[in-house]
Amino acid sequence: MISHLAFALRYALRNINRNRQRALFAMTSVAAGVATVVALRMLGLLLTDALTANAQAFLRSDILVAPAAAPIRLGVQNTGTNQPLFGPQETKLLVRWAKQHDVQITFRLSGQLLQIVTIPDEDETARSALALSYFVQPDVYPFYDVIRSVDPPGRELGDLITGPDQVVVARQLATQLNIGVGDQVMVGASPYPHTVTGIVPDASENYLDNPFGVAFSFVYLDYDYAADYGLTPGSADRAYLRLPPGQDPEVVVDEVYNDWRAMIPALVDQHVRYDRIGNVLQRNAAIADFVSRAVLLFSLVALIIGSVGIVNTMYVTIARRSREIAVLKTIGLRRWQITALFMVYVALLGLFGSLAGLALGTGLSYLAREVGETVFGVELPWRISPEPLATGLALGVGVTVAFSLLPTLTAAAIRPARLLRSGDPPPAGIGWRPTALTLALLVTITGLLVDAILGSWRERLGPFPPIVGGLLLTIAAFLLLCLFGLILWWFVGLVSRLPSLGNPHLLLALRALGQHRARTAFSLLAFIIGMASLSGTLILSRSISVLIYTSLSEPLGGNLIIVPL
Numbered sequence: 205m206i207s208h209l210a211f212a213l214r215y216a217l218r219n220i221n222r223n224r225q226r227a228l229f230a231m232t233s234v235a236a237g238v239a240t241v242v243a244l245r246m247l248g249l250l251l252t253d254a255l256t257a258n259a260q261a262f263l264r265s266d267i268l269v270a271p272a273a274a275p276i277r278l279g280v281q282n283t284g285t286n287q288p289l290f291g292p293q294e295t296k297l298l299v300r301w302a303k304q305h306d307v308q309i310t311f312r313l314s315g316q317l318l319q320i321v322t323i324p325d326e327d328e329t330a331r332s333a334l335a336l337s338y339f340v341q342p343d344v345y346p347f348y349d350v351i352r353s354v355d356p357p358g359r360e361l362g363d364l365i366t367g368p369d370q371v372v373v374a375r376q377l378a379t380q381l382n383i384g385v386g387d388q389v390m391v392g393a394s395p396y397p398h399t400v401t402g403i404v405p406d407a408s409e410n411y412l413d414n415p416f417g418v419a420f421s422f423v424y425l426d427y428d429y430a431a432d433y434g435l436t437p438g439s440a441d442r443a444y445l446r447l448p449p450g451q452d453p454e455v456v457v458d459e460v461y462n463d464w465r466a467m468i469p470a471l472v473d474q475h476v477r478y479d480r481i482g483n484v485l486q487r488n489a490a491i492a493d494f495v496s497r498a499v500l501l502f503s504l505v506a507l508i509i510g511s512v513g514i515v516n517t518m519y520v521t522i523a524r525r526s527r528e529i530a531v532l533k534t535i536g537l538r539r540w541q542i543t544a545l546f547m548v549y550v551a552l553l554g555l556f557g558s559l560a561g562l563a564l565g566t567g568l569s570y571l572a573r574e575v576g577e578t579v580f581g582v583e584l585p586w587r588i589s590p591e592p593l594a595t596g597l598a599l600g601v602g603v604t605v606a607f608s609l610l611p612t613l614t615a616a617a618i619r620p621a622r623l624l625r626s627g628d629p630p631p632a633g634i635g636w637r638p639t640a641l642t643l644a645l646l647v648t649i650t651g652l653l654v655d656a657i658l659g660s661w662r663e664r665l666g667p668f669p670p671i672v673g674g675l676l677l678t679i680a681a682f683l684l685l686c687l688f689g690l691i692l693w694w695f696v697g698l699v700s701r702l703p704s705l706g707n708p709h710l711l712l713a714l715r716a717l718g719q720h721r722a723r724t725a726f727s728l729l730a731f732i733i734g735m736a737s738l739s740g741t742l743i744l745s746r747s748i749s750v751l752i753y754t755s756l757s758e759p760l761g762g763n764l765i766i767v768p769l
Contacts, residue, residue, distance in 0.1 A: 208541065209548075216549035223521060226730075230517035231557035238561025238600040239568055244503045245568035247576050248496035250584040255488035259481040260490065262410070262582075265310075265444035268462060272475035289476070292438030294468050306448050307456075308347065311440035313339040313430055320373075320423065322381055330338030331381050332728035335373075336422040337392070338409065339430045342366075347446040355385050361424060364402035370427040372402040374409075377421035391423070392433045412764035443482035450642030453480035484662035507599055509730050511607040514553060518546070518611035519723055529618045534554060536671075539616040539626045548613050550608040551601060558600030562593050599653075606649050609642045619673060628728045647682050651675035685729060692725040692732075 220227045260266065271289050290298065295311055302309035304379045314336065320356045321332040342361035354375060364372050371384070371391055378400070383389065388397045409422055433436040448458055457480045522529070529542060537545075566588060573584045654676020700718035702710035717724055 208544065212548040213543050213552075214647045215545050216552050218666065219521065219525075219549050220552065223517075223524075226517045226520060227553060228538055230514045230553050231560060233509075233514060234507075234511070234554055234557025234600050235561035235564060236610065237503070237509065237511065237603075238558045239565035240506040241500075241503040241599055242562055242565025242596040243568035243593045244499035245496075245595055246498050246589060247572040247584075248492070249592065250573055250586070251576055251582075251587050252489075252492040254582045254584050255492045256485055259484045259488070260347075263479055263481065263484050264346035264348055264769070266347075266447045266451075266480065267445040267457055268442065268477075268479040269445070269460065269464070270442040270477055270479070272477050275691075277562045288594065289441040289474070290440045290443065290468070292436060294442075295438050295440055295712045296375050297467050298443060298464070299596075301467065302445070305459075308344070308446040310341050310444050311427060311618070312341075312345065312442040312444070313427060313435060313439060314441050317420065318423070318433065319390075320377065320381065320392075322383060322392040323397055333377060333380050335377050336418055336420045337429040337433070338422055338424050339433075339435070341427045342424070345444070347444060351404055351408045353404050355403040359402055361402075363426060365426050366630045368426060368427070368432060369396055369398050370402055371398040372424040373400055373424070374406050374421045375403055376406050377423065378403045384630050391425070393433045393718050396432075401537045407577050410582045425590055436459065438518055454482050468501075497657055501654075504599070504653060504657065505733065506722050507603050508607075509733055511603050514550065515607055515611060516723060516727060517553070518550065519614075521549075522546070522611055522615045525615075526618055529615055533618070542616040542618075542661070543612050545603065546612040547608075550559055550605055550612065554601040554604030557604070558597050561600060562596055565592070565596060602649070608640065609646065613642060641707055643682075648675065650682075651678035654678050688732065689725055692728045693721060696721050696724045 254264065263518045269289075290311070296308060301307075317334050319332055320335050322330050324330045342365040343359065348655055351361050353364060353372065361372065364370070371389065378384065381389070385398055385400055385402060387400045389400060391398045404424070406421070411695065425433070427440075430439070439686075445456075445460070447453060461478055464694050532542060532545075533539075534726050560624055569588075569592075572584045651674045652671065653674075654677055655671050657674075700714050702714060702723065704714055
């Protein structure tokens, strides 16, 4: 047994060395798929950790009372039309309530779009941008997850905002306006210039809490001077509560709900959310689970597309090695031994390609982390996790071997009598029964993977027991792909019969299409799957852009804003 395995390894390594170009193409195909799996899986784990590891840090408090929908208003002049959740008298009542219950409270006024205008030198032109404004009490905000600046490094908001003419900006806004610490800007309707005292990371305010942060950057201003910007002094959109040690937020939130609605009757008629650690964890876990499963499905599709390169390489290798295979069978090798030779060859291609994909995917995960921070607005500390590496390696080798079963069985079906024929004969068929069994095994393996990825999503497919939902979905997709494959097979045959118009190069190309009709159709099918996946991603991105565009147009009163500098 060991001697057979050693011979198979030597034969596989020799085939890789003799067919460097095809082997490199196959390994590159696998590496691309595995890299996608590793990078996206690592991104999913980083996002899961960021959203579920510390609910207090995400919530900035133990209990948050805020509007159900993030407000968005345009504030470029003193209009006095803003309607915050809490008025001045109501915030005083809440402060009194907090003292009575030994609870710390701080307020934030947010959602106001302010125009930020640079103060240029004589030879420069003023630059402007709209930014979300967060009026906070810098000495206490936030209760958890301290916000630290990147310039100057490591400073807290309480150290950066000490007066009415100071502003802290997000890194994106600083880059957009090309401003730094010490520069002066005009902020909204305020009559005096502001000095930029700090630049904070963009992830200081998460976009899951305020989706308009995807379109606009933000600034921090002093809550005590909100009147200078056309806002009602002492009003607030949010109230953050920090409970004494030992108190359960799940219990206190009911008291907050009842007491506050009794003190402020207007809260009864408004859509207000009372967030605490439990429901934030549940909501964030659902978001993280959705993203993780979605990226795994995308990466599985990418890996399957990459396996097409292996299949094509195997068919070409078998066609070119058909005489060699016949000689091996003539000197006594049996069908299972021929199958084992090429299975080891395929496994090595999958292993080498997967190892390259692990290295590439680890590097890509760092770039994916930056994209994730931009999309979700949360800080994602990068780290290497063993689980995505193990998953990528197992899927890379497993899917590669599974998809190469048919070509490998085809090699074992070659008969030595073909040596008597001239030319390179095509590989022999293996019969419809082995083909059907192999396809059934392939569909089953893919269905199990899909079902494992779907998890709780399988309930949406219908009242199916475990495994059945993933199998049915895979069978439906497989039948659809078979239909497309037959259409492409017919189309390739039609194209191969076109006249060459006396062009020898065109004649050879058309003749090659006819000789490798099935392989060409299979490659076209893989190309279509890849383009469909890419198009779906672009359509999703476009839909999100349209949603943000529509959401902003309604509250701002239009899709074009003209403001004076």
